[in-house]
Amino acid sequence: MxxxxxxxxxxxxxxxxxxxxxxxxxxxxxxxxxxxxxxxPAGMSRRIAEVVEREWGERLVRGWNDAGWIDLPARVAGKIARLVGAGDGTVAVGDSTSVNVFKTLSAALALRPDRRVILSDSNNFPTDLYIADGLARLIGQGYELRTAMAADMDDAIDASVAAVLLTEVDYRTGWRYDMAQTTRRIHAAGALAIWDLCHSAGAFPVHLEEADADFAIGCGYKYLNGGPGAPAFLYVAPRHLEGIRPALSGWMGHQAPFAFTADYAPAEGIARMTVGTPPVLSMSALDAALDAFDGxxxxxxxxxxxxxxxxxxxxxxxxxxxxxxxxxxxxxxxxxxxxxxxxxxxxxxxxxxxxxxxxxxxxxxxxxxxxxxxxxxxxxxxxxxxxxxxxxxxxxxxxxxxxxxxxxx
Amino acid sequence: MxxxxxxxxxxxxxxxxxxxxxxxxxxxxxxxxxxxxxxxPAGMSRRIAEVVEREWGERLVRGWNDAGWIDLPARVAGKIARLVGAGDGTVAVGDSTSVNVFKTLSAALALRPDRRVILSDSNNFPTDLYIADGLARLIGQGYELRTAMAADMDDAIDASVAAVLLTEVDYRTGWRYDMAQTTRRIHAAGALAIWDLCHSAGAFPVHLEEADADFAIGCGYKYLNGGPGAPAFLYVAPRHLEGIRPALSGWMGHQAPFAFTADYAPAEGIARMTVGTPPVLSMSALDAALDAFDGxxxxxxxxxxxxxxxxxxxxxxxxxxxxxxxxxxxxxxxxxxxxxxxxxxxxxxxxxxxxxxxxxxxxxxxxxxxxxxxxxxxxxxxxxxxxxxxxxxxxxxxxxxxxxxxxxx
CATH class of the missing domain: 3.90.1150.10 (Aspartate Aminotransferase, domain 1)
Structure with a gap:
């Protein structure tokens, strides 16, 4: 001592x-x-006052172009990508972690149409389990959420499993999965790996691409200091991007939102994973918070x-x-x-x-x-x-x- | 003139x-x-500075209890309920309008399990159509989005229709549906009515209960002045509340979020329709904005x-x-x-x-x-x-x- x-x-x-x-x-x-x-983060109050008074108050609706609100989620995504070992154009920011679990998990299931099992950790953070269960019930058709203890995870990953949803770090014990090794095991069984980085992003170096993760989600308000209820993020491996038709197909993920066409067509790349109008105040706070990681x-x-x-x-x-x-x-x-x-x-x-x-x-x-x-x-x-x-x-x-x-x- | x-x-x-x-x-x-x-709204900047500096900065995680963040969405919901003719405990605030379309529409479909058609207006705001289409594709099993022009709507509502998703006021022309009359027509066909109030809430008196609407959704950043990308809201008629198991079953809609149990059990009443951690900055702005409607x-x-x-x-x-x-x-x-x-x-x-x-x-x-x-x-x-x-x-x-x-x- x-x-x-x-x-x-x-x-x-x-x-x-x-x-x-x-x-x-x-x-x-x-x-x-x-x-x-x-x-x-220092300087946050000044930055938010500027967004409220100058951008919203003075520019009003022109802020979408003038203040760059429309590009804000992508800008924030670029800052997060650097922290989680992801390349440009693979991270989207918006919605809550829960909603992002839904988005990535539904995308993963569609990529493994012959399999019906979502596998997760019995001790996973509850919202991951709840959302997975809700998705399985919504689709019906034999979809089910199965859970296993971390120690039994390798054995539980079999050929019935479409996607494995794991939080890298256990929120209670702090125990950490070996992401690269577990992802190899998941891929060997022909399943897809979705990593929840709520207790990883900003806490230590994360290497999503190196670990060959298929999808990831994470939180903006813990180690990223984005403020209470800050927008969450998600990651999609480049190999899956063009094959995904989002289940939550909102207008901001359309290839031409301001053409206002009746038919949905996904945007190029990761932009298709955004859904509704971004919450500019909360998003600006997360944007400013991420600057604390500069250098x-x-x-x-x-x-x-x-x-x-x-x-x-x-x-x-x-x-x-x-x-x-x-x-x-x-x-x-x-x-x-x-x-x-x-x-x-x-x-x-x-x-x-x-x-x-x-x-x-x-x-x-x-x-x-x-x-x-x-x-x-x-x-x-x-x-x-x-x-x-x-x-x-x-x-x-x-x-x-x-x-x-x-x-x- | x-x-x-x-x-x-x-x-x-x-x-x-x-x-x-x-x-x-x-x-x-x-x-x-x-x-x-x-x-x-006047006073917004001061209120947001207080949330950032006093609540987040000084109370930190204690703000969830001390500053009442955990009850903030319900407080905001109460203010919106008054503006849309809804009773206590029927409105939930959070997520985007798009996500709320998904939540209410998936709930409506589950209440009409023998029907497969979502009906909407060909000129509806695109995200409503996109989300409905995405939901139908996700569930599969013959679900489909069908559209009709407003003039042909009454005829299009038949016994195959599970839910009719309409925006009360057309975002392009300003043309307005007769909500009560159309809802009667929808109910006569055994279908459920979902009203999008994006161009109604805060713009004129809305009478959801009087019109006997089943569900509604709406936007916080237009006539409600909640700021760019403000949280959206949804309404569920009291008669449907206890019968709904949310498709987006996130932890904030659990009956005991802080018990951290592995199994999902919906919260009592409207609280089950909330999903993830609420975005406190954007939610506080909407809360403050709604005070402009006092009196x-x-x-x-x-x-x-x-x-x-x-x-x-x-x-x-x-x-x-x-x-x-x-x-x-x-x-x-x-x-x-x-x-x-x-x-x-x-x-x-x-x-x-x-x-x-x-x-x-x-x-x-x-x-x-x-x-x-x-x-x-x-x-x-x-x-x-x-x-x-x-x-x-x-x-x-x-x-x-x-x-x-x-x-x-």
């Missing part, structure tokens, strides 16, 4: 330390929940993320022997979060938040801490563990005010 | 004139395009809208005999816009916009002018017609700079 001097020294030598200035952090808070909602070496982000995880695990285990680590100790097997289990998890997290250390709780018993190297220091993480230790030592969570469940956990 | 004194007198006696202060209008602009993108008598809005339409028609016909009116002269048969046809429509509109009069163009030859009584005066409308008359008289549109087509028209 490192002493205070070591922690200070690590922060002094941190090659990413200057990036903290790109974010606005409230005083008195150590924020370990960037995996749920990223913090406010960032994602390999350095990964290295620091793992240092922070190791440090946090060591410090928490030293201070809080009653918390059970559920995140893999092996660096390659985890994303950018650390989770512990405790039956009083909810109350412990509330007590911790009251002390200014913000993580979150995931039912039934998981305390979850996200590591975001661009705005967290080793000192923050060591201090957070120390405060957690005090709360555990004093059983401070055992107070009534920490037991009232809020609507959102 | 009224003289200048009459116009001034009408503005003096206008019971809605004080509402103009609720909006920010740029100098030198007469804005006749609120049917495409509504203007900026507004929509019957007065309708009366003034029709006065403005009549005035504009009379003035344009006096100044510009070469423009052909395509909007019905009969008040009850139109929405809140006036459209004219001219082969040089695109260039004429560009020349007009260059003079500060903003309307829009719809292919192939329609000049479209929206009437928004809360921020337009009779004087604005008369002046716009006069400027249009000058452009036509001088053939000012016949200049090369007005012929270059922009990406968005």
């Amino acid at each position: 490192p002493d205070a001097t070591t922690v200070l020294e690590k922060d002094r030598q941190d090659p990413l330390k200057a990036f903290r200035e790109r974010f606005v952090l409230p005083d008195g808070v150590i924020y370990l929940d960037g995996n749920s909602l990223g913090v406010l 960032v070496d994602m390999e350095l982000v990964r290295a620091k993320s793992q240092d922070l995880c190791d440090l946090f695990i060591a410090e928490v285990e030293a201070h809080c022997p009653e918390l059970e680590l559920v995140t893999p100790r092996e660096r390659s097997q985890r994303g950018s979060q650390v989770s512990f289990r405790h039956p009083e998890g909810y109350a412990i997290m509330q007590a911790l938040i009251a002390e200014g250390v913000i993580g979150d709780f995931r039912a039934p018993d998981i305390l979850r801490f996200g590591m975001t190297p661009l705005y967290l220091s080793h000192g923050d993480v060591a201090r957070a563990a120390e405060i957690l230790g005090r709360i555990m030592g004093e059983k401070r969570w055992d107070r009534p005010e920490f037991r009232t469940r809020a609507k959102v956990t | 009224p003289d200048a004194t009459t116009v001034l007198e009408k503005d003096r006696q206008d019971p809605l004139k004080a509402f103009r202060e609720r909006f920010v209008l740029p100098d030198g602009v007469i804005y006749l395009d609120g049917n495409s993108l509504g203007v900026l 507004v008598d929509m019957e007065l809005v309708r009366a003034k809208s029709q006065d403005l339409c009549d005035l504009f028609i009379a003035e344009v016909e006096a100044h510009c005999p070469e423009l052909e009116l395509v909007t019905p002269r009969e008040r009850s048969q139109r929405g809140s816009q006036v459209s004219f046809r001219h082969p040089e429509g695109y260039a004429i509109m560009q020349a007009l916009i260059a003079e500060g009069v903003i309307g829009d163009f719809r292919a192939p030859d329609i000049l479209r002018f929206g009437m928004t009584p809360l921020y337009l005066s009779h004087g604005d409308v008369a002046r716009a017609a006069e400027i249009l008359g000058r452009i036509m008289g001088e053939k000012r549109w016949d200049r090369p700079e007005f012929r270059t087509r922009a990406k968005v028209t």
Whole structure:
């Protein structure tokens, strides 16, 4: 367990330390929940005021051309593509993650018309499972969602499976799939791989093309810091692009939206995966947020993320022997979060938040801490563990005010 | 044709004139395009800055509870329900209009399992047709989109039709369906009625319950002034609510989203029609925009809208005999816009916009002018017609700079 001097020294030598200035952090808070909602990027307020007052207020409908709103989703997509190892013209931004699961999964099923099974992880984030189930019921005709535990996944991928929908990093434990290896297994069975990058994009380098993924989806409001409910994104491998007729065939994905023709014809390439009119305010926020990644070496982000995880695990285990680590100790097997289990998890997290250390709780018993190297220091993480230790030592969570469940956990 | 004194007198006696202060209008602009993108409501910039800086920046993830983000869509829905004649708990806000067409249409089809036809208007806004076609293709099994001209609609509604998807007001001509009468015809044939209110909500009083509509969808960024790409809304008649299992079964529509269970179970009532995480910035803008309707008598809005339409028609016909009116002269048969046809429509509109009069163009030859009584005066409308008359008289549109087509028209 490192002493205070070591922690200070690590922060002094941190090659990413200057990036903290790109974010606005409230005083008195150590924020370990960037995996749920990223913090406010610096300059965001000014940029949004400009969109509201200058672009909307003054340009009015002319903003679609003058302010470039019509090209905004594609511009944002280009910034995300760089972070997930995707080429130009393979990423589309818009709608929610849930809707993007629907879009990519329906496209994948159409590419494997003789197969009827969607396979996913029993512990996948619920919306992925719900959407897959809803799609299977909508189409009927024997389509079904099947789930397997991660440990049994390889065996579950058989010749009945059309598409495998997996989240790279488990939202509860932080356990991480080997994307390239699992994709090879999926392809060997003749199925298609859809990767949910909600806990990957912006957290560490992602290599969609290298891993040969077929489709991907991801979230704009976690590690990408796009703001609450920011637009989501999706990826389609170039080999599939021209063969897809979107199930959600909205006008913005038409080859000539402003010709207003009655018949649908998909736009060239990835543009066909956009659906309705883009939400300009939320999209502009995501656009501005992504600039915080300008010049960032994602390999350095990964290295620091793992240092922070190791440090946090060591410090928490030293201070809080009653918390059970559920995140893999092996660096390659985890994303950018650390989770512990405790039956009083909810109350412990509330007590911790009251002390200014913000993580979150995931039912039934998981305390979850996200590591975001661009705005967290080793000192923050060591201090957070120390405060957690005090709360555990004093059983401070055992107070009534920490037991009232809020609507959102 | 009224003289200048009459116009001034009408503005003096206008019971809605004080509402103009609720909006920010740029100098030198007469804005006749609120049917495409509504203007900026006053106070919007301050409200959005508060959401960005105070709620997101300072509360961070706690904003879901502290700032009430989780209840924001339902709050916004309540405000919209009042404007469209819908009861509490029947409206959901989120996603785009296109996605909401998909949600309501798929729900309607499931309620008529023995029928295979979606019927729509040949001149419906393209995204409605595209989405309906995409849904039919996705389900397969003989589902098809059939279209008919409005004049032939009654005859086209037969016992093969599961759902009829109509936009109350034609986006090109401004022609308006009789919603109650057409709904009766639809129900007599055993089909379900889905009304697209994109050019209705906020433009005049809508009576969804009175008209016995089954479903409705609508747009937040036109007459509701929610900002570019604002979230859309949908309505489900109470009698259908409990029988619907959403096709887009996302986690926010689950009965217990934060229990994170693997199996989908729809939320009680209308909440099941929400899908992913709501876009808080865009949703907050729509929320603030709807406050501009506080205390507004929509019957007065309708009366003034029709006065403005009549005035504009009379003035344009006096100044510009070469423009052909395509909007019905009969008040009850139109929405809140006036459209004219001219082969040089695109260039004429560009020349007009260059003079500060903003309307829009719809292919192939329609000049479209929206009437928004809360921020337009009779004087604005008369002046716009006069400027249009000058452009036509001088053939000012016949200049090369007005012929270059922009990406968005």
